[in-house]
Each structure stands twice: as C-alpha cells, then as structure tokens.
Amino acid sequence: MGTQSQRLDRRAFLRFITTVPILGATAAFLSPLLRLLKPNVKPFEVLYSPTAQDIPLGEVAVAASVSELAKPWDFRYFVFTQKYPQYTPTGLRQASVPGVVLRLPQKIKLPWDWASSIGKPQFVGQESDIIVFSRICPHLGCIYNFVSEWKEVQAGYGGYTPPDNRKHALMACPCHLSIYDPADPTQPGRVLSGPAPRPPRTFLYEIRGKEIVVTDVEPGGIA
C-alpha cells in the first residue's frame, strides 16, 4: 500500500515536471504564430507592450493662413499625414488625420497639457482664440463634422438641443451622434451629448508668418 502510493506520488511528480517543458514548447510555438499575424512585435514584447511598434509618425503641415480665419467661427478643414506600419509585404503606409482649425469668439487656455509628454513643455498653458482639433471622433474613429449652425445639428444629428449659452457652431459625428462644444472655456471640445468618452484630440500649432503650421497631434490609439 505504502509503495503504491509512493509510486503514484512519483508519477504525479514526474507529470508535474514534464508540464514545464510542454508549457514552454507551447509558448515557443505560439510566439512565431502570433508574429505571423502581427509581424512587427518582437519576441517577448507581446508580454509587456504588444503595440509599442505601432506608433505613427506625423509630418508638419500647413493648416490654414491666418487671414482665412478673420472672424469668430471661421474654420478650415485640413489633412495631416502620418506614417503607419501596415502588415503587408510593402510595410509602411501613409494615412491621413483630418483636422479642423477654427477661430473662437474669445481667448481660452488651450488643452495642451499633453505636450510635455512629447518633449515640448513650452506649449503647456498657452492661451489663444485659434484652436486645432483632430477630426477623428474619440468614440469609434469616424470623421466628425464642424457644423456652423447649431440648428443643423439639431435637425441632422438625433434631435439634441443645446442650452442657450452653447447655441453656436458645434462639432457632431455622423456615426453615433456625439456632439462637441469647441468653445467650452474649461474643456475645449467638451462632449455635450452622445457616447464619446472624452473631447477630440488636439494639434500643436505655431503661427509662422501668415500661416498656421501644425506640428504634432496628441498621441493615442486609433480613435
């Protein structure tokens, strides 16, 4: 009886010992399989930072000239190009981030606290009446519109009526009807209605001569 239980114990012990190389072999097998699906992940990186290699690179672009934004609520659409890694034999791909630059009726503190995270702390705390938003909706990544008339928002985007102090131009997304206030003094791009979790991302810009030049977009995911 004693010997039998001892034998079983030994068997259980050996079984336990063999699971370690089996688990290791499975991991060694799964790792290249994952890289078959996602070629730009390094061997162990998937364990601690699986999307580190997917950060896009932006290119400096001219958004508008200052004279185009003479009056409050004047706006202009522009396109900012970024290079994304793409999992094809040809590799990198250009993708565009549509943006909108607009003049607000009053000066506000720009939401540029993120600038220090990309090594440009001199931008933090600036005030201006020109603001540049990325038009990628922070909800699920559609392209939202700048709508000059709030009544158009009410008619076309689900029937939202803004309170009296926000009855001006708004930004609204066609996909899931998120509505943003670009001129909110404490949080520009504040979500007024809809499922969006936060305001749209912003661009850093400089005024070089007569042009508004966009240099960086707030880093983050695809939406």
Added chain:
Amino acid sequence: MGVADWIRERKEHLDLFDETKTQYQYNPLYLLGPMLYYFYMITVVSGVILMLWYEPTTTGAYDSIVRISREIGRVTIGGLVLPLGSLVRSVHKYAADAVFVCFILRIYRMYFAGEYKRPGELGWMIFFLGLVLTMISGVTGYLLIWNQRAFWAAKTILTVPVYLDELTAWIPQIGQNLTFGSMIAYIFLGGPAIGQATITRFYSLHFGISIILLLLMEIYVYRTRRERLKMSWFPLVLFFVMVLVVSWILPAEMGRRADPNRTPLPILSDWYFLALYQYVKYTPPLWAGLGPGLLIGVGMLVPFLDRSKSRHPLDRPLFFVLGLLALFYFLAFTTLIMWNIAQIEREPPIVLLVTIPVMGAAFVWHLWRRWRQGRAAPSPPAAPPPRPREAQPAETP
C-alpha cells in the same frame, strides 16, 4: 458522468439539417435545417463565381464590383438584356441574407420551444456560434465592396476592441503598456488604420470562415449519416426562384466609393447590425464591446442557466420574457436608427425604466411559478422528456 459521455449523448440527438424526427412535419419552422444548408450552398457557389472577377485591392475593389454589376456577363436574348454579373452578385447577397433569416428564426424557435434543454444543449450552442461566425463573415464580406457604408462599418466595429485597453490599464505600473485590445484590432486591420492589409485579411477571413464551416458540415454529415437536404424539389425550386426574383427587382446596391476623410450622415449597416448600432450610441464605448460579448456569453450558456424541466414557455417565465424583450429591443432599436433618432439624455433612462420593472416582474412570476409547481408536485419526476417532444405549439417570433 464524464465529459465524453455528455458529448456522446448530445451528439446522438444532434439534428443540424435533418429535422424529420420531430412531430411537427407540417410546421414550416421545422424546414429551417435544410433551408439553411440550401441557402448556404447558393451563397458559396455564387461567391466562387464572384471571385473570378473580384480584385481585393484598395484601388481596384470598388471598380471591379462596378464592372461585375454593369459589364460582366451581360447577355442579350431576343431584346431582353440579362446582366448575369449583377444577378450573381445580388444572389450572393440575398442568399446570405436568407442564411441569416434561417439562423435567427431557428434560434428563436429553439429558444421559445425550449429545444435547448437536454439533450439539445450542443445543438443550441452550435447554432449560436454559427450565427456569430456568420455575422463575422458578413462584416468581412461587406468591406470587400469598399464603399462608404462598408468602410465606416469596419472602422467603427474594429475600434471597439481598442477600449478593452481600459480594462488592462487598471493594472498598476505596467497596465498602460498592456494594450491587448489594440493588438486585437491591429491584427484584424493589419495595422493601426484601414488599408490594403485590411482588405487582404478580410478577404481571407470571409472566404476562410465559409470553407471551414463547409468542411465541418461535411465531416458531421459523414460521421452521422444524416441527410443535408431532406426536402422535396418543389420548395427547393421555389426558394431559388424567390432569390432570383428579388435579385432581379432589387439588385444589390453599390453605394459611394470609400473615402477615409469623410464620414457620411447617417451611417447605416446591414439590417442585422442596425439594432447593435443604435445600442452603441447609447453606451460608453467600453460597453459597446462588453455588451455584445456578454450577450454572446449568456446566449451560449442559456441551456445551463435555465434549470426548469418543462419546455413550455409559461413554465419558465423569466426566460420567456427575456426572449420577448430581446425581440422587442431588436425591432425598436432598428426602427429608431432608421429614423436617425438618438438622444443620450432621453432614451437610455427609458430603456432602463422598461427593462428593470419588466425583468423584475418576470423574476417574481418565475419564482411564483416554481413555488406553485413545488407545491403541486412535491417530488417532481426528474426524467427527461421523451424524444418525440411533448405536444405544444412552437412559439413563432
């Protein structure tokens, strides 16, 4: 009882396409098995014909669909112009829609008639998983057209997993880097944006899902010796003519070429996704992923959650009301999105105000019913119902 025995018993009673063992031979809802197989075959065959002409590239996809619809196989027979390419494309679309209708009707039938109860658990789970896979096949096939609607549908659906990062971000220290949700999205998209890699991957998935399902079906038929198309020739011809007539009258639409810099208003999708779209408007984006995930999880586990013995819907009020409510919301949300109505301040509270009392009442009803059953029969017979099912009308959704 071990897992192997459990599976063996369920496999013996599995009827995927051949439902001639039931009593309801005159009920058309028990023709859904062979109909599903039939429409599936039409979809596969028409899809293979389309592959001859389709070009899976971002620049050529839309143009190749335009060519298929307008030029390919245009024959003139005695003055009558027959656009065969357009017809094949429309047949592919409508037969796939018919597969969906069969799946949905079958799942509702199984739900309300209690067919997921022992020994039907495995059949229910297979059909539920089949519906999910067919929906994935629908999304991936849809993008191949490369029009505005398809582009933005793919974009929004594949941004949903990104929000799973919010869950891993709760882990202290390393959480910010554990972007597994984004990784899932990037693997499907082939990178952080929709592009050539996306269309290649979607083409492969769209084709791959159908082929793998087809293989599994054939293995099942080979192993069980069940029949696939146990149906007389008359309905077979009738259904094919129906698909042809619909394709002739309402050819599959083209839409506008995909434009990554402009989202159209309103944005819609295929009819079976509309209710989900409306739901996505109401919830925070993390729940846009967790909600459907929960729905699929609960759906798969329904046979194990519903412990009541009887198959009659009124003997299990909680599940009966839940099914009715799901059907009601499917229809109501679809109607709302067709009218482009969504106000996040107004409608989600109404949804909660309807759901909570109705489910609460159903729960009380359920308890009361169980209590009364317990009093009427102190020792209920635990035997499973005999194979020819108890006579009861099948609930139609």
